[in-house]
Amino acid sequence: MPPMPLPAHLADAIKDENFWKNLEALVSAGGEIMPDVIVASRKTGSTGSLEQRIAERCEVARMGVKLASVTGSALLERGPAPRQNPPIHNGMMYCVNMVDKIVRKDYRAGQKHELAKLPYLFKRIRHLLRVFYDFLVGLRPHPDLVFCDWEQMFDVGLTLHEVGLCLQLDPPRLRAAMAAGGRELESFLLDDDLDIGDFRKAAIETERRVAADAESEDADRMAASDIEGMADKDIAAHVLAWFFGDISVAFIMNENTGSDADEKRWAGKALTRLVHWSTSATLRTTLGDSLTDAMRPIYWSKPLLIKFSQAGGLGALFGDWANSTCRNMCEEVLENLPDAVWENQTPASLLAVTRELQTKLHQETSDLASTPIFVNAFFNIYRLYGLAPFHKAARREKYDTPVVFYYVAHCIKRDTLQMRTRKDWARLLGEYVAMPRSTEQRYRWANYTISGRWDCLEFHGCCASECPERRALEALREKRVRGVRDPSVEARLDAWGAKPKACAACGDTSYCSAACQRAHWPTHKPDCLKKRKSAKRT
Ligand SMILES: [Zn+2]
Numbered sequence: 001m002p003p004m005p006l007p008a009h010l011a012d013a014i015k016d017e018n019f020w021k022n023l024e025a026l027v028s029a030g031g032e033i034m035p036d037v038i039v040a041s042r043k044t045g046s047t048g049s050l051e052q053r054i055a056e057r058c059e060v061a062r063m064g065v066k067l068a069s070v071t072g073s074a075l076l077e078r079g080p081a082p083r084q085n086p087p088i089h090n091g092m093m094y095c096v097n098m099v100d101k102i103v104r105k106d107y108r109a110g111q112k113h114e115l116a117k118l119p120y121l122f123k124r125i126r127h128l129l130r131v132f133y134d135f136l137v138g139l140r141p142h143p144d145l146v147f148c149d150w151e152q153m154f155d156v157g158l159t160l161h162e163v164g165l166c167l168q169l170d171p172p173r174l175r176a177a178m179a180a181g182g183r184e185l186e187s188f189l190l191d192d193d194l195d196i197g198d199f200r201k202a203a204i205e206t207e208r209r210v211a212a213d214a215e216s217e218d219a220d221r222m223a224a225s226d227i228e229g230m231a232d233k234d235i236a237a238h239v240l241a242w243f244f245g246d247i248s249v250a251f252i253m254n255e256n257t258g259s260d261a262d263e264k265r266w267a268g269k270a271l272t273r274l275v276h277w278s279t280s281a282t283l284r285t286t287l288g289d290s291l292t293d294a295m296r297p298i299y300w301s302k303p304l305l306i307k308f309s310q311a312g313g314l315g316a317l318f319g320d321w322a323n324s325t326c327r328n329m330c331e332e333v334l335e336n337l338p339d340a341v342w343e344n345q346t347p348a349s350l351l352a353v354t355r356e357l358q359t360k361l362h363q364e365t366s367d368l369a370s371t372p373i374f375v376n377a378f379f380n381i382y383r384l385y386g387l388a389p390f391h392k393a394a395r396r397e398k399y400d401t402p403v404v405f406y407y408v409a410h411c412i413k414r415d416t417l418q419m420r421t422r423k424d425w426a427r428l429l430g431e432y433v434a435m436p437r438s439t440e441q442r443y444r445w446a447n448y449t450i451s452g453r454w455d456c457l458e459f460h461g462c463c464a465s466e467c468p469e470r471r472a473l474e475a476l477r478e479k480r481v482r483g484v485r486d487p488s489v490e491a492r493l494d495a496w497g498a499k500p501k502a503c504a505a506c507g508d509t510s511y512c513s514a515a516c517q518r519a520h521w522p523t524h525k526p527d528c529l530k531k532r533k534s535a536k537r538t
């Protein structure tokens, strides 16, 4: 997609003078808290009493509360029902406190029979979350709103996180819960679809439709992004992600300790769903950092890391590096990734890996492409799977994403390169980093859809701001009628953007014609000299 137009609510927010003040507060609060998050994300909670270990593992989530208290977060949302002491019977806080008491206190006190109540309580919690978010996002009223009585959404998510960790760190307790909860609990924990809500489903569907429509316009993308803005308010899945993550990890960890068929089945289901949740682009956004936080034990154990990666989860590791607040911890693991994680990959799992590498590169400067994590990834993909994954990834390189996959596949084929060692890859990726950006532009244009080319007229093709051909094309664009395509006009558009002539001196700007280059020279000259000087220095 071309650069996304700002959704209406964001466009309004930016006009508000407080927006920038709030943004500054957010950045500075983030700057202050991030070092603590990095320290917390490395704490494995491997020593001390059970309660101490739970507390240590919850530190990252508690940092989130701290950060949210400054920046505002949907996790601070208050339930609409009045708070009562004791909480209203069968309400959210009644259920959450009950789960906590049954798992953490009653079990220790020998009252294991209480565990049989868990399926009902968990389902009730999920139901009340749905009732609340359907009302908040879709304005659908429901009589059970009177049971939504929490002070902050964190109270629900974090308490269940503690419960999940308690079950993970004490395998006999999880075993007892599964025995008491039976098939009903197993379904809730391991079979039921993640409840992402109707707006998220609609957003996924709309995005798919817009992407598939070669003639989609800004207005379509704007509408899609508005639905997505609505969907983002529904964080029911995010609230439960810690808990589900903790439990899934627990089952995967327990597979090797238990020998019975139940444990094997649970572990298999848990691995499949964790891989799916953490590698699906849309679910990853929905579940957010709470899933990464809960998945940390996978990073800490080499056998788990290999098992998870070979089951298709490799892309999640790169996604966490690109997107999560635990990225420093992820980076250290990725720098020492055993080669075995690359085995048994499928085209789909490799596509998730390359997608996240593109995201990471897009967020940072292109220099990152020649650093060891990238070199290692390219080396291993090519060693085991050849060029096919690069070709597939290249097809997704459009608009503003870096064209690294196209570049390497193109060079290997053109120059029949033998890429045998990491050194070979370091060299080729180094050449990519040094490539003139105008070459990158030329390739992108070829990858655009027709509507994408029309949308990009203002900032693509020719660097001359007064380019007469661009003006002429803009006039033609005005006359365009949706559904009616004119091949001669499209050919003219294509010719304008397809073969820009780069400035021979710096290689960084490009023009549709020599006339445009001449016209732009007085403006470009100072930049050009600067770039040439800095190029000489390096
Ligand atoms: Zn021009």
Ligand SMILES: [Zn+2]
Binding pocket: 503, 504, 505, 506, 507, 508, 509, 524, 527, 528
């Ligand atoms: Zn130049």
